[in-house]
Amino acid sequence: MxxxxxxxxxxxxxxxxxxxxxxxxxxxxxxxxxxxxxxxxxxxxxxxxxxxxxxxxxxxxxxxxxxxxxxxxxxxxxxxxxxxxxxxxxxxxxxxxxxxxxxxxxxxxxxxxxxxxxxxxxxxxxIVAMAQLALHCEFGELALLKARLKDWMAQIEHEAFDATGVSLVLGLPESLVDEAQARITDMSRGRIHPRRLP
Structure with a gap:
């Protein structure tokens, strides 16, 4: 089994x-x-x-x-x-x-x-084990980030806007967390630091 x-x-x-x-x-x-x-x-x-x-x-x-x-x-x-x-x-x-x-x-x-x-x-x-990533990005990076979410089968679970940009909580399969973290950091040239929520 x-x-x-x-x-x-x-x-x-x-x-x-x-x-x-x-x-x-x-x-x-x-x-x-x-x-x-x-x-x-x-x-x-x-x-x-x-x-x-x-x-x-x-x-x-x-x-x-x-x-x-x-x-x-x-x-x-x-x-x-x-x-x-x-x-x-x-x-x-x-x-x-x-x-x-x-x-x-x-x-x-x-x-x-x-x-x-x-x-x-x-x-x-x-049944897929799910995890959550929290991150903050500038407004200019949001569209590119949203366009890539399907690559990691990620969904936006929470979205909050402030003066400097957007805070997001993403829900995605546990098996894709490391890849998503690495790609988001690369894509933003190190400006976005996604962190895994407990």
Missing amino acids: SDTLYTLDAICQHAEEIKKSRFLAQAAPVTKADDALAFVRQVSDPAATHNCWAYRIGQDYRFNDDGEPGGTAGRPILQAIEGQGIDRAVVVVTRWYGGIKLGAGGLVRAYGGSAAECLRRAPRTP
Whole structure:
């Protein structure tokens, strides 16, 4: 598995039947625990036998077996999320019991497998670590600087004008900070000194 983490672009679903039980996995991108729990409530079917779920948002994670034997549903769903390098996501796997017991191993495979297949099919986006640079430039340098921002995938997050020029805070991918600092200093012949914000 690579070090890159991904988040989901949209809500996705995957349904399958395993020994007459129906499983429906539903996944969604989330940025906070409250959103994850709201999604669980929204898609859980009260008529189903079980609505098991897990979410991971950075270092924060939770899972729930919803009445299945401990460790056979929520944890395998969480392991599917982690195994696919997904972050900021919630997965709910709903089961309608079909009359045939699956046993602990069968449950782990069914819940984990349904969640993993749902996530495999989901459109995803890499999560890019972002950083901020602060700098001050003269009015005459602003247009050239703004024209170069796209080279570093940078966005202006804050702009303040004063008598001597403009103070900017740029948001850009962490991996491009050193290059942006060097290029801005070169471009301004050393007049602009971008500094990284903590």
